[in-house]
Amino acid sequence: MPAFPSKKFRPSSYQNTIGAFYRRNLARYPFLFFGLPFVFTIVAGSFVLTPATALRYERHDRKVKQLTKEEELGLGKERRRVDINEEYYRLAAKDLDNWDNKRVKRLPGEHDGVI
Known part of the structure; x- marks a missing residue:
């Protein structure tokens, strides 16, 4: 006789419970009792989490303001305006050969670093 019998002990009152009903029918109809609730949970979770995620990003957007190009570069009223042509001619006037x-x-x- 094996140490652990293959037949599990279940009291007679177990046969009329929801768990017993579920186990019995899970073997017969696996998609109906496992697959369908799983798919329903995934779809329902998507519908529940979509507004929550939208709310999260809306709150984040309220905190972040949009910067202009000058503010992004750190140029304020006290800084000089940069003209690309002026910068080109200023650099071209430098003697880069000597x-x-x-x-x-x-x-x-x-x-x-000297050897």
Whole structure:
């Protein structure tokens, strides 16, 4: 005789419960008793969570204001206006052919990269 019998012990009062009814019919009609409630739960959850998610994003949108391009770049009233043509001519006027390569002074104890 095996240590654990394959037949589970269930009292006689168990036969008339909802759990017994569900177990019996789950084996016969798996889609009706498992698949259909599962699909219903997913669809119902979608309908319930859609307004909640919309509310979440609406509250977030109220907190965030839309910035103009100047505010985004940090340009305020005290900053000069940038004109692309003016910047081009200002850079073109610089002498880019004659320049000296200057090393940055290193901190004490920092390796300077010279071999």
